[in-house]
Amino acid sequence: MINWQSYLIVLLTSICSISTSLLAQDIEIESKEVTVDGLLKSLSQATNATSKYYLTRDLYYVFINDDIDRAIDYMNEALDYAVLSDDISLLSYAYSDLGHAYMKKGDFSRALNYTEISSDYIKSNNLVDLLRFNEFNYGLIYSELQLYSIAKNHFRNALDEFENERNKWLASYEITKANLALGDTNIVRSEIERLYNDIPENNGQVNTDYLYHYLVSAEIYSEIGNTEKADRVISRIRPYVEKHNRRYYLGILHLTTSNIHLAEGNYRKALEEGSIALDYFTRQQENSYTLKSLLKLSKVNKILGEYTTAYDLQSQYYNKYSEIDNHHQKVIANQLQSQSNATFNAEEELQRTNELLVQRQYYNLALVILLSGVLILLVLVFNSSKERNKTAKQLAKINQDKDHFIGVVSHDLRSPLNSIMMLSSLINSDPEDVDTDSLKEYSSIIFNSSRRMEYLINNMLDANKIETGTTKIALKPTSLNNSISAVIDGIKILGADKDINTELNLPDHEITILSEYNALVRVLENLISNAYKFSPPGSTVTISANDVDQRAYFDVSDQGPGLTQLDKTKLFHKFEKLSASPTGNEKQPDWVYSLLRIL
Missing domain, CATH: 3.30.565.10 (Histidine kinase-like ATPase, C-terminal domain)
Known part of the structure; x- marks a missing residue:
């Protein structure tokens, strides 16, 4: 029997709480409507697993932008309730939310693992509505790993599937941000104008339901050099953002303001605003924005002649970048290892099949010996030998292809990898002797080498997926x-x-x-x-x-x-x-x- 009192409490809590979305940027918790004490009280009175799942998931959303570790604890608890509820859709949501949470924490291996588990549930149970959100999650993870080409593909898939205009806007923004990182400035200029004009206004006034949209639009305007437009947008929304008092929003506000001051030559103001932004992003564990802030502050300190501070910030940047790059390398290594394992499993399967064939052939041969005599025996032995030779040649060909594949990967990746290692060593060995122009040149070479490695790996992985049938082509x-x-x-x-x-x-x-x-x-x-x-x-x-x-x-x-x-x-x-x-x-x-x- 259902405890209707508990069910009513859950229903009233849901009415008082905001509508949650899988996209963290859309989630806003108003303390007047939802309180932690209220949710915990409702949770203690709830009697069924489904009700407890939704309540702990609401607690997860309360803390996702302020206390990531506590948010993950609540989401793990929600996962336990989803398992008890025996509801596949709840399990899919729980794993997807955990993937997003670990992405924000910077643990990309777990983020990809949980997102893939969620995708398996979604595909096996044909939960089409959830698939689009997982595509968006994949895009965010690969964007944090700075694999922008892969991220764009996932954002495009999400954009094609999204029906809600708000979510379509966010997917389009992430594609624009990826294009900016890839250097496609002309495309970004036209896209950001369209995106900003598509933000719904409230009778010509700022629509506070879309503060995030205004903020990221201003940020991109400042990144492409249109500081006048960025300043106008920031001036419009600053009072609302400060009233909202959300760390992530405030961080973007101060970083964009720093960009504007830097372009106008107000270096002290740029330094002050950038430092505030860095503090917000560090506490929020926002990796990509932390990197941006460190690089911006290093640049401003150099302009002001504070070289010791500038190089210290630059060192922090490279250390943080190395952490992300290590995750990047692990993701690529896991993908290559999966391929190698698949090849190895195929060889084992062929070997087992060959053994079964040989056993069956010997059994048939014994029967033929009994029934037909020596002459038929000789014929069957000849045919058996011929079949074994054919199978052996097939195994040898597969092994040769595997060795060739590994050789090609090693050869094609060696050159860009050597460039990255050599220039990184040159910079790290004596950073004070590396002038700005040389650093820009080295950074450009390192970036282009990384892009080339990404291009080589993507091509080989795509070819293998299509050839083995693991990727379906939708016309x-x-x-x-x-x-x-x-x-x-x-x-x-x-x-x-x-x-x-x-x-x-x-x-x-x-x-x-x-x-x-x-x-x-x-x-x-x-x-x-x-x-x-x-x-x-x-x-x-x-x-x-x-x-x-x-x-x-x-x-x-x-x-x-x-x-x-x-x-x-x-x-x-x-x-x-x-x-x-x-x-x-x-x-x-x-x-x-x-x-x-x-x-």
Whole structure:
């Protein structure tokens, strides 16, 4: 029997509390409406697991932005109640919330682990509504790990699935923030204007339900140099943010104000505001904002001639960055280890199958000996030997592919990894002798090397997932014109470095095809970037598209060396090296064309 008194208490508590969301940015707890004492009292009177789950989950949301450890304790308690309730949807929410909490704490291994457990429950029980929030969670985790390309893919997936306009705005903002980190400033300028104009106003006044939206818009305006617009936005919302008194909001407010003062030359004010922001973010364990604040304060102290303080802050920055980078490396290592384990398990499975086949063959052979005599025995022995040789060759081929794969990964990752290690060692060995220009140059090389490692790993992982069937391709109507233009905007710098002219021939009408967007972009990027890589300086790369009789055609032509007859026979085979070399000493992995065939 249900205890209706307890149920009524839970219901009244839910009415008094705010609507919670899986997105931490949307959660606001008003102390007048929800109190910890009230929730704990209701929890002590609740009699069923489901009621206790919702009450402890509300306690989690009360503390998620002020006391992360206490929030995690409450969420673990909520997980226990979800298990007792035997409700799969509650379990999915609980694991998803734990993943988000550990992401805020900076424990990315646990964050990914809990989010993956949640995704398994969601997929196995077809809980489509929860899947979009998990995609957003994945995006936040990879963004904190500074794997912005992977993060963008997850945010795009969430954006495609979200129905609520508020959540769509947040997903679009995170994509814009990732583009800013990736250096796509022109895209960011147009996107932030659209996002800011989409914030609902309250009769021309600040809508306090959207304070976070105003804050992050002002932050991006300050990051791209539009400090006048950033200052106007901050001036509008400052009284409401200070009244709201939430550490995370206040931290963004002071960091953005510091950016504005820095651009205006008010260095002391910039230092003061940045220090306040750092204090908020450190207490909140906000890793990405802590890094931003440390770097900003180091820069301001150098301008003011406080070099000792500047280098101390810079050291804190590198230590904090190293912590995140270690998590980054662990994530990549776990993914590679999973691949290696999958290959090993496949070999074991083949070996077990081979053993069973051999045992069955011997059994059949014994029967044939009894029934048919020596002549039939000799025939079966011959066939058995032939079958074993075939299986042995298959095992040898799999083992050879595995060894080749490991060799390719080691070879292609060694060069960028050596660059990172060498320059990091150079900076750390005697940081005081490294001037600002050299530091910028070293940082740029380290960043580009890291981007290259990310690009290599993503390509190999994507190819393996598609080839083994672990990733399903969902075809949707996609604009070929927009896809081509977006890819060219992203990689045309490859051609600009060699003074290569890009000629783009697209029809006036839209060409719409059925495709998976990310796979299509990957194919276009590889084909167009190859044209730039193998074209001589000062030449022309022509990119064309058209549609005839309900078929779309895409063409890339360049003035490079082309393919020999022998190259054509090896073109789409795994790990085959072709005769031509890039004209600007660019890197070209051996497996690019096999990836194109798979996609």
